[in-house]
Amino acid sequence: MADVKVFDRLKGGLYGVAIGDALGGTTEFMSVKEIEEKHGFLTEIIGGGVWRLAPGEVTDDTMMTLCVADGILLQPRQPLDSIGEKFLEWYETRPKDVGNIIRYAIEHYEGNWFEAALYTDQMMGQSAGNGSLMRCLPAALAYPGLAEAEHIARLQSRMTHYDSRCDEACAIYTRIAYRLLQGEELRDALWTEVKGTEYEPALTVPPNCEPGGFVVHTMLWVVYLLATSTDFEQVVQRAANLGGDSDTIGAIAGGLAGIYCGYAGIPARYAEAIMIRERLDETAAALMDIRQGSNGQVIQAGG
Incomplete structure (x- = not known):
């Protein structure tokens, strides 16, 4: 029999990503002043915004999260090829x-993929974006063992983002998600995994940076929103009203907030607004099956 509490948190995480994405997609690239006006x-x-989204339509944040999930579901022991x-x-x-x-x-x-990531870093002069962080949640959802989950989160990051700051952010995020899935309090999980890192000040102080696509800045805003909000609604709403890379910050923060409150704690009007609800439901159920069937053995690198 499925663990209802864990499944509710798992499903809440997927929906949290999608809701933060869909809400923040309206304000992506806007300034705070433009949003207010x-x-x-x-x-x-x-909906609307720069991408002319339909209400409830999601963007790359959610769709790439589902790519990672689908890849894990196809080849849970060595998922990198299928993720790719x-x-x-x-x-x-x-x-x-x-x-x-x-x-x-x-x-x-x-x-x-690792050569493609290195080449991208060399040709673009940097690869410290937030694109691998936005999609890494399925690793924490699928694997009950922390070592497995963190390993896959790091590897999927390195497929496109060569900069070590990206896979380190994915690892921290995965460890927080792991703690939340065990039922830890949100602020306790944040404190435990963020203390002693460059993200610790954001537990109490607003980040002194724009909410852009640099992975360090994104993670700072995610930590701050989670540490200083009172509920799921406030997390995703505050993310959306930051502007900048609001859909990605909303998706990343929303994923953890969704795990913490569980699907049952997400306002129905948000969950029901998402256009791909059926796919999210199916993916959540399949990830839970993988999670229950895992033997806990650490998956080895695929290359």
Whole structure:
């Protein structure tokens, strides 16, 4: 029999990503002043924005999260090849929103994802974006062993983002998610995993940086929103009203907030607004099956 509490948290995590993404997609690339002038304080999923989203439509944040999930479901012991196949399939659909680093890595992939990531870093002069952090949650959801989950979170990051700050952020995020899935309090989980890192000040002080695509800045805002908000709604709403890379910050913060409150704790109007609800439901159930069937053995690197 499924552990209802764990499944509710797992499903809440997936929906949290999608809701933060869909809500923040309306305000992506806008300034705080522009948001205030057009929306006041955005609280509802209305679509629009630079990508002309339908209400409840999600962007690359959610879709790449599902690519990682689908890849794990296909080959849970060594998922990198199947994750990569899902990246390529998704890219062939010509999605509206694709991060520059991810686009470059996919377009220059020639059979080895780690080489594509290195080449991207060399040619672009950097690869410290937030695109691997936004999609890493399925590793924590699928594998009950922390070593497995963190290992896969790091590896999926290195497929497109060569900069070590990216896979380190993914590892911290995965460890927080792991603690939340065990039922820990949100602030306790944050404190335990963030103390002693460059993200510790954000537990109490607003980040002194723009909410852009640099992975360190993104993680600072995620930590701050989670540590200083009172509930799921406040997390995703505050993320959306930051502007900048609001959909990605909303997706990342929303994923952890969704685990913490569980699907049952997410406002129904948000969950019901998401256009891909059936796919999220199916993915959550399949990830739970993988989680229950895992033997806890650490998966080895695929290359």
